[in-house]
Amino acid sequence: MTRDIAIQSAAEHYDSGRFLEDLGRRVAARTESQEADSADRLHAYLADEIAPLLKACGFTSRIVANPVKGAGPFLIAHRHESDTLPTVLTYGHGDVVRGYDAQWHEGLAPWRITVDGDRWYGRGTADNKGQHSINLAALQAALKARGGRLGFNVKLLYETGEEVGSPGLHALCEQLRDELSADVLIASDGPRVSAHRPTVFLGSRGLVNFRLDVKLRDGGHHSGNWGGLLRNPGVTLANAIASMVDAQGRILVEGLRPPPISASVRRALADIEVGGYPGEPAIDADYGEPTLTPTERVFGWNSLEVLAFRTGNPDKPVNAIPPSAFAHMQLRFVVGTDWQNLESIVRRHLDERGFTHVELDVERGVPATRVDPENAWVRWALRSIRDTTGMQPALLPNLGGTLPNDVFAHVLGMPTLWVPHSYPGCSQHAPNEHLLGPVAREALQIMAALFWDLGAGRPDAADAAGRQTSSSALS
Template sequence: MDLFVDFRRKMTRGTAVEQAGAYVESGAFRADLARRVAFRTESQDPSSLPVLHRYLADEIAPAMDRLGGRSAIVQNPVPGAGPFLIGHRHEDDSLPTVLVYGHGDVVLGQPERWRAGLSPWEIVVDGDRWYGRGTADNKGQHTLNLAALEQVLASRGGRLGFNLKVLVETGEEAGSPGLREMCAERADELAADLLLASDGPRLAAERPTVFLGSRGQVGFTLDLDLREGSHHSGNWGGLLRNPATVLANAIASLVDGHGVIQVPGLRAPSIPDAVRSALADISPGGGPDDPDIDHGWGEPGLTPAERVLGSNTLEVLTLFAGTPRAPVNAIPPTAQAHCQLRFVVGTPWRELEQIVRKHLDAHGFAMVGVRVTSTMAATRLSPDDPWVRWALASIERTTGTAAAVLPNLGGSLPNDVFADVIGMPTVWVPHSYPACAQHGPDEHLLASLSREAARIMAGLFWDLGELGPGRPGM
């Protein structure tokens, strides 16, 4: 009898997994995604606020209804910022609770930059690639997750076997304004045993990936304003300090010509053993559309994976003086650089302005101004956490392959809101790949990857329902 029950359970899990894959193959996924891509949810455009609201009301709320849950649209505490949808399906107090997150907004469509025959606001299929704004970031990803939940609910006869909370925001591409404040106010309502979410790219298209947090970022601007007006470089060269020259040297005192950070307070702490072990088999890049990695760039003594996932980088995003597209024979009066520190857990990022100010003063650049323009904290769940081992086992059971484990993503996400403000372990399972062109023209997802992703998520949600009152590691 026990063997029969175990066999039946495996078949039921298999049914959920196969039905999730069939959702992609049947055309249902394409239909859902095409409808959602057509919403021009450009959160960086203030006039998009009504569209952001309609996306939640017309697409996400009905999806919660199909899951037998309830939902509410919550206005943003930041005036003019996009709303949130919070959904609930509660089955039993003793069961684990998972919070599923996604974002319905996209970056600006920029239709004039897309290849001929493509549009940001409709799905165009070209072989394995499905083009459209939001296909990869993030409408395609949260559509797959919601559909996987439906398949598990159907396969288990109207039960998930766990409690579900859903949070969809509409401002992630604008820096998630109001997310932290809203989650702090509703921390009890959103509390869960686990955040299970999807965003960003896999390590490579063919390799399932799990990441457990993200590097943080601090954007800061260096300003140098020396005088009024430009002055002839022949008549005044050698007499007037050139702000572009000064600023270039100030930047060189922060990060050298090999990309190595020169400020001790901005360098990364030592890499923990568990993180170094997880990164041992990680090889960034190598895809057909990926750029070649520059060897000899960045922190010496580290592998490429450790440089981008386990260490800090200081990047110069723009450097401006004079009239770059129409230079004249004149010493410019001002210079400006927009810089960014990408950092891992343990970096004193909140003190960046004071650290940079002290460093510039000590190196003779007291005239260069420093101001922080944006921040996002770093987070990292230990690869040894029981929830991580549980997720990896589930993915391997579904795919037959071991997933790549990234202790944190190289980019930044508002993961600190879930890890620090609400307080829960965070596991991200991305459904895109590095060359998806998210944020640029010709954004797309891969149909083959989407089918595997739907199967993976159905397996994860099924296995979550198998825990019963227990938790991994208990």
């Protein structure tokens, strides 16, 4: 019973084809949570695909109805070995975005895996079926290597509505806070910083969308007869937006800017580069907050984006001053941003600059989360991955995107470690979504070793005593 056996067992699961077979069966399930008729398929994915595997691994599980009427169910599972052992909560989601069947490249389809070189095409391969399948297989490898024990307790929470905003997740965790309590969350979603570098992120940026409207009159008016006499709503709105974010992407609303980047976050981001890989867009080096590196801009700072802007009839413009204009705006933000007061901050900013004609409608937001990079659990995870791969993993204080991590960090009150198994070019949410086979194989080994290491002792004990098990870098 050694760490190397757990790593070898995980690699064999991949090399034998069993992992591809399991994932292929899961991808074939059309679990599109956006579709009104998906309820039975979402339930079946948990009950028929996930629950039997967990039972074989010594878990007890149950399907829990969503507190939100009409939303997809949850699966909660437990494997308890001792009250004296640490407890891990892990998470995944069985739903996927729509398949967009007709938009995939010739020879590809969303509901079957097609292997083309290193790429495994299929809906959910990257988000999230491939990722939670890796973690389940790694748990099996660690369990086998330790002769039927893990050396820690596991709680598992799967949802089927993450792609529609995780309805009911907050309410469920509020109701079952004691049942779902754990020492740490270890889960997988989102991309690595690159396909070649293992990554750990500790939270996610927050998100809040809002709409700006300028409604000046009923109907359009001839631009020759009335141009220069009537206020143009498109011009008004364009200037209002320009007062909020400049041409280089710098946020001009002081209340929407985050506090300065802390020293610990800056250290964590110092050796990380973003972009520059095949299939990724070229970074505009002079866009965004000046004095910050591109990495700091996306992982340590806020961004204010225009998602859509409309005035008049863009497809068939006419010689008329339009009556109205609107824009959909989005703020991505890090911890420390006063996002809950966004409405009053933006309203005051607009009014002080004479944009009283601009109406503001703010949607519900998602909080930002971040674990201290110096946390003992973080040091433990980084050491484990380094021992397995022979390379220093990238540490992101938070993901650039947004996950429902506030449920685990705030509602359940635990440190959160995310170890992603995808990469930035995976076409997540788009046609031709794919997982990279070599990354999946490495991820299986990383997670099997991580679970083995947890069974060898808590991170605080490991910090004091040093590693107590054998380890070897991947060959």
